[in-house]
Amino acid sequence: MLKEENEFLEKICHYLEAEKTEEAFSLLRKLKETASEELQERDMWQVHELFGACFHDIGDAEGAAQAYLRAAQCDRFLRSQRQHFSGYLFALHYLPGIPDEEMAQQHLAYGRLYRDVEPSPLEKKGRFGEKIRLGYLAPFFSEQAAARFYEILLTAYDRERFEVFCYSLEESTGDFAMRMKEQVSEWRDLSGMGVEEAASAIRQDGLDILFDLGGHSEGGMTLMVMAYHPARVQLSGIGWPDTTGLPAMDYLLADEVLAPSDCCDAFFCEKLLRLPHAFCWQPTEEMGHIFRKPRKKGSPVRLGCFNNFMKVTGEAFRLWRDILEQLPEAVLVLQDVFRHPARQREMARRIQAAGLSGRVELHPASPDYLHPLAGIDMVLDTFPYNGGGMTAAALYMGAPVVTLAGSRYGARFGASLLQSAGLPELIAGTEEEYVKKIVALARDEERLGCYQQNLRRKMESGALMDGERYMAELEREYFRLAQ
Numbered sequence: 001m002l003k004e005e006n007e008f009l010e011k012i013c014h015y016l017e018a019e020k021t022e023e024a025f026s027l028l029r030k031l032k033e034t035a036s037e038e039l040q041e042r043d044m045w046q047v048h049e050l051f052g053a054c055f056h057d058i059g060d061a062e063g064a065a066q067a068y069l070r071a072a073q074c075d076r077f078l079r080s081q082r083q084h085f086s087g088y089l090f091a092l093h094y095l096p097g098i099p100d101e102e103m104a105q106q107h108l109a110y111g112r113l114y115r116d117v118e119p120s121p122l123e124k125k126g127r128f129g130e131k132i133r134l135g136y137l138a139p140f141f142s143e144q145a146a147a148r149f150y151e152i153l154l155t156a157y158d159r160e161r162f163e164v165f166c167y168s169l170e171e172s173t174g175d176f177a178m179r180m181k182e183q184v185s186e187w188r189d190l191s192g193m194g195v196e197e198a199a200s201a202i203r204q205d206g207l208d209i210l211f212d213l214g215g216h217s218e219g220g221m222t223l224m225v226m227a228y229h230p231a232r233v234q235l236s237g238i239g240w241p242d243t244t245g246l247p248a249m250d251y252l253l254a255d256e257v258l259a260p261s262d263c264c265d266a267f268f269c270e271k272l273l274r275l276p277h278a279f280c281w282q283p284t285e286e287m288g289h290i291f292r293k294p295r296k297k298g299s300p301v302r303l304g305c306f307n308n309f310m311k312v313t314g315e316a317f318r319l320w321r322d323i324l325e326q327l328p329e330a331v332l333v334l335q336d337v338f339r340h341p342a343r344q345r346e347m348a349r350r351i352q353a354a355g356l357s358g359r360v361e362l363h364p365a366s367p368d369y370l371h372p373l374a375g376i377d378m379v380l381d382t383f384p385y386n387g388g389g390m391t392a393a394a395l396y397m398g399a400p401v402v403t404l405a406g407s408r409y410g411a412r413f414g415a416s417l418l419q420s421a422g423l424p425e426l427i428a429g430t431e432e433e434y435v436k437k438i439v440a441l442a443r444d445e446e447r448l449g450c451y452q453q454n455l456r457r458k459m460e461s462g463a464l465m466d467g468e469r470y471m472a473e474l475e476r477e478y479f480r481l482a483q
Contacts, residue, residue, distance in 0.1 A: 002036050012050050021057045021342035028054065045074035045084070052087060058346040059309040059336075061094035079195070079224070082113050086220030093241060093385045093410050094310045100408045104267040107245030110220075111269060119229035119248045132482045135165040135202065135210040135231060138239070139218035143176035145389025148281050149238050150213055151176075152467045155183045158475055165205055169198065169221050199228035207231035208482040212249070215240020223249075233481045235273060241385075241410030243268040251481070253278050257416040258409050267408065273477055277420040277463045280470035281392040292374045292398035295449050301442045304333040304376035304399070306369055306390050309347055311382035317354040319435055320380060324359050326439045332360045333376060337390075339365035373397045377448060378441060383434075386414035395421055396459055400441065400451040402426050404434040420464035 008031045015024035028051055035044065048071035055063030065088055072084035089107060092098060136153060157164055163185040168177075171191045181187045186205070190198040202210065202225070210231035214222030217239055226234055229248045236244050237253025244252070252270040255278040259265070265272060303323070305312065312334070324330055334351075336343055344364055351360045363372065373379075374397040381387050381403035387394075391401050391414055403414030405427050415427045428434035441448055459465055 002038070005031065005036060005039055009046060009050070016050070016053055016057070019057075019341055021054055021340075024050070025054050042076065045071045045076070045080070048074060049084060052084075052091075056310070057340055057342050059312075059343045060346070061091050061310045061313075064310075065091035065095065078113065078116070082110070082224060083219035085110050085113060086216040086223070089216050089242075089245075091310075094313070096313050096315050096384050100267055103408065104243065107243045108269060110216075110245040111247050114227045114246070114248075117227045117248075119227060131161060131163045132209065132478060133163050133165065133205065133207045134478060135167060135205065135207045136213055137167045137202070137210060137222050137225060138169070138213040139221045140168050140170040141166065141172040141177045141180055142174055143284070146213070146239050147176060148283070148389050148392065149279050151180070152280050152282050152471065153211070153474075154180050156467050156471050158471075161479070162475070165207065167198075167202055169193075169225070195224045196228065198225045199230040203228075203230040209233045209235065209478055212236040212244070213239040215242075215244055235481075236270065237273075237278065241388075241413055242408070243270060245269055254409065255416055257419045258412050264409070273481075275470075275473050275477070277470065277473075278416055279420065279464065280467050281389070281417070281464050282467065283393070283396050283465075287370060287393065287396055290370050290374055290397065292452055295377065295445075295452055297445060297449075300329040300331060301327060301448075302331050302333060302375065302377045303327075303380055303438070303442070304335070304373070304378070304394075305380050305382060306333075306335045306337070306373055306376075306394070307382045307387045308338070309334075309336045309343055311385045311387070312347075312350075313382070313384075314354075315431075316380075316382055317350065317356070319431055321354055321356055322435050323380075323438050323442075324356065326435075327442050330359075330442060332356070332380075333363060333372070334360055335363040335369065335372065336365045337369075370397060373399060377452070378402065378438065380438060381414045384408075384411040386411065388413055388417070391417050392421075392459075392464065395423070395455050398452040398455045400426055400448070400455065402428060402434060402438050402441070404428045404431065417464060420462065421459055422462040422464075423458075 008027055012024045012027050032047055048067050052064050052067035055067055068084045068087035072081050072088060075081040075084055165186045166184050167188045167190055169190050171189060190201060212222045212226050215236055223244055223246050227246060227248050233250050235251035236249050249270045251273040252268055254272045254274050258278055259272055320332060348362055373394055376399045379394040379399045379401040381401055383404040384406045386403055394401050403418060405412050405415035418426050428437050
């Protein structure tokens with residue numbers, strides 16, 4: 001590669017770090033047009049990888065998917081090829097219109113990237129009378145949306161029957177990690193280790209069960225380790241909304257709403273481990289101290305969506321425009337989860353292109369999203385990639401959430417959460433029903449106010465927050481799998 005091209009790549013990376021996405025795009029396009037023969041043949045994957053980062057910065061899921069796929073196709077190194085393909089699979093979930101069969105095939109293609117790996121699972125040995133050794137593997141452990149679903153796994157387990165090991169592929173710091181270290185039997189920091197070395201370190205602990213909390217997030221770091229099958233039984237869930245596509249993964253956590261047993265099993269390489277409810281959500285202490293003020297009768301309805309802007313599709317804008325046309329006094333509040341100026345500019349452009357200027361309040365991402373969320377009357381879920389932690393938080397803050405359930409696991413996350421929360425009436429099966437439910441609820445001030453004042457109590461008494469019942473059901477399955 002020419003020295004000038006290396007300097008281009010370094011400058012592009014500098015622009016991205018400085019959040020100068022437009023400048024990075026400009027240099028990338030120039031570099032692509034003038035690429036030397038060596039760059040085109042050996043290192044073009046770096047250009048596509050940087051394109052993917054740029055598209056992510058502006059919230060363009062389709063552009064990111066195409067860029068990461070091209071990076072995977074061009075890459076000469078198998079490990080980074082797997083990382084790019086994980087990025088591609090992640091981006092696919094934001095896109096509407098992909099048939100379930102095609103989505104499943106793309107995930108199964110990922111498994112073929114492990115053709116050089118020969119997993120050697122530990123022999124199954126009954127551990128009757130001894131504690132079951134249970135491990136949780138994550139890219140890192142920190143206070144994020146997924147942690148609200150897996151914290152209970154690390155704190156509320158039966159200590160007389162289980163030993164719990166946590167494995168972090170990157171150094172985990174902060175208050176959350178410190179608290180979790182005090183709760184589990186063993187904490188292993190695997191940062192700095194290669195994939196095979198990390199798998200070997202886990203294997204030495206003789207785990208009966210290893211639970212993958214990462215899936216294809218963070219470039220599929222955890223899956224690269226799971227591919228060596230360092231435990232007797234391996235399962236995934238919570239951190240990834242689909243099949244992993246990894247042959248070494250034995251089970252995937254699900255329920256009948258996420259993956260109905262009469263139609264979905266063929267789309268997974270794993271056996272589906274169906275619980276009555278796949279998830280248990282727990283609020284932070286801060287959430288418990290924030291309360292909604294009673295809604296003023298006759299005030300304009302404030303609709304909201306606080307999901308990742310990558311999840312906001314053109315189809316969502318089309319339905320939201322229909323909703324706002326039927327609710328002339330309503331306002332739609334959009335707030336991202338990533339504070340990036342290029343995203344804000346791109347979303348403002350999309351709002352204008354959708355003909356919604358003047359009807360939408362566009363807020364930048366903020367660590368303090370709970371107080372604004374408590375001021376929203378109703379949340380509009382995104383589709384096909386639903387909200388997860390944000391949906392549960394909105395309900396806890398007293399904002400009813402209407403979701404559009406799709407046909408596959410990742411597009412039914414919202415439906416699963418609402419079913420567990422005892423709110424099946426807020427699940428729509430079609431676009432028409434989605435619009436109708438939102439408009440009807442917005443016009444029914446008494447019903448809307450009732451939701452807002454009672455949702456927290458309903459959440460706290462429902463299955464979605466019933467940690468004791470959830471852990472009993474999950475540990476019953478753990479015990480069965482470990483025999």
